[in-house]
Amino acid sequence: MFGFGPVPDGIDLLQQPFTPGFAGISEDVPLMIGTTFNELMKTCYDEKDLTFEGARERLEVQYGEQTEAFIALFKAAYPDCSPQDLLSIDTMFRPVTIQVADAASRRAAPVYSYMLTWKSPVDDGTKGSFHGLDIPLAFSNIELGKHWTGDSDEAYTLADIMSSAWLNFARSGNPNVADKLPLWDAYTRENGATMIFDSACRIVKHHDRELMDLVLSVRK
Template sequence: MRRFTNIILLITFLFGYTSCNPNSTKNQEPVVRTTSGDISGSYNDSVFAFKGIPYAKAERFMPPQDPDAWEGVLECNDFGPVARQVVPWYPDSVQNEKELFSVNVWTQGISDGKKRPVMLWLHGGGFHVGASNDPMTYGEALAKKGDVVFVSVNHRLNILGFMDLSACGEKYAQSANVGMLDIVKSLEWIQKNIENFGGNPSDVTIVGESGGGGKVGTLMCMPIAKGLFHKAIIQSGTLINTMNKEKSQLLGLAVLENLGLTPNDVEKLDTIAYLDLVKAGNDAITKMSGPREPGSQTMFGFVPSADGDVLLQQPFSPGFADISDEIPLMIGSTLNEMMPTFYGEKDLTLDQAKERLAKEYGKNTDKYIELFAKAYPDYTPQDLLSVDKVFRPYTIRTANARALESSAPLYAYFLAWKSGVDDASKGSFHGLDIP
């Protein structure tokens, strides 16, 4: 519980530069004014940090609203609660459906007259897990090295963020995309407040890896988000296939049926335990779509719906540039991505690798290895088996689609460098390109 008191290529892509409205010095607990009230933070190694700042509030399945204002100074030294999860590694004690709506801000200056570039980091985990408090994505290092204002956000996930109940009445018209509307709300918060943190509201980059990259692409198709950001970076995250409205509505109705409810009973969902909702949702997905296959609309469970209102279309489909045609985009992936398993087999021989490849490529196995060797002369047998065959093709397809639709700057990267950690046993793994 918070206490109230009264008291780089990437960097080159982001860089831009003057006034803020501070209330602090480095030798004191820094205090900054937001539209909802004053907050205090901390200062360490030349970086100010403010964690768990409220940016919204919302009822279940409803669009986010402005947070309640407070009096005095709200201490923001700790990360706020995270969204409800469907994985066991977040204990119940850190999850809170009502209090998850928070942003974190790291900045080098709140009183020096600069207008720094702003980054909004969108965490990975598909659209169903994850949080802004992942140690891999603390903003202190990037704020220090790049002199940017780094912001991260918690938002609703899985069934609470993306269940379409629009067939149950106008009240639920936007329910299929409230998780994305949360992110839009955080962008609105940035526009209203970030100057007080030394940031430039006219130079905001949205960036995400994996599922976070999918969120970036989704935002680029949302009219309500237009003008709230100015650049975009997608890292290993183009594997997104939104539902269409017809299918998402059917899925929502199937969840109701699994819970013994009808559209007339929809408001009873407000009192149903979260885990019961999750079970009903998983059962509905399995019944409608079968096993979750890579690239399928239900690979990550509940996802945004192209409802023609909040989300106009499938990201990077024809006409995509009509929504964000002036947004520069950087997009890329890593060599090994989601397949690090074979890197544990340090003694794997070329013959053993060939034997396994033959099951997939048959008589074309030698040709595959020949072409692979041309692309990656220093390859290992592990590389042959673990090279990414999912994210890279989607990245290329997305980049090509973007190039056809927009004349805005487009940058593509491919990270094949292997970290030396653990004797380079993980290759160029999924997430290695996180800044």
């Protein structure tokens, strides 16, 4: 599915976005970058009886002797995590997103990082925070997106918060909404500032960098 995508034509798309020198054309353009908690991962939120021990046994297949380290870093990043979270966390987009944010933060323009951890309540809460769930929230379009978001007061409230941030960013390059969000610091390699969008929004600093570093090390 990832083989289909835009092709550089020298007019609309000048070159591949990650080739050397490409970032120069957007040197002064602010960037907002983020992911959802689960993205395209196969989740196991339908396994209501899953235990931490059961999750650990499955993780050992992938992480081997690094399993305990993975679990410890995961719980440090997400203290209220469930066994299902351990097996469903996005490890595809998030590591690369951190790398891109690190690189982009060296430019003149600010970078704002976010993660949507709010989980969809539809289908008995089995979908998690999947790829694209942030779209109806950021565009405050719950009516058309309620098959993804549900239509609870919580969904409408989060949509109001996120869409306000997106509007401010589009208008000024700064997503801060003083009356709806905590201060959203621009991301730097040093501070790792990331806005968590959930039922209670908060700013975190390098909350999962070590976790994602471990994920990348296991892939090598």
